[in-house]
Amino acid sequence: MKTTTGVISTQGQFTLPKAWRDAWGITQGTSVAVFDLEDGEGTLLVKPISKPKRGLKGLAKMMERCPGELPVPERHVLPFRDPLKLG
Numbered sequence: 001m002k003t004t005t006g007v008i009s010t011q012g013q014f015t016l017p018k019a020w021r022d023a024w025g026i027t028q029g030t031s032v033a034v035f036d037l038e039d040g041e042g043t044l045l046v047k048p049i050s051k052p053k054r055g056l057k058g059l060a061k062m063m064e065r066c067p068g069e070l071p072v073p074e075r076h077v078l079p080f081r082d083p084l085k086l087g
Contacts, residue, residue, distance in 0.1 A: 024048050
């Protein structure tokens, strides 16, 4: 396990070493999750958060987390789209 020593700024910020940032693809603006391992030694785990997927893949991923079945919406004709006039 690699360790390093750092200093927390007066604003509560800590800079990760560049080698670590490069290894994990952490750039300016990357979100990270920080976990307290509650081991009695104040150990923190820092994990990069991947960007949410967008589009159809993102929607499918979100729907996997739904707690139950989603009802199928009832189809209806929009007032300006009369199927008899689309001929």
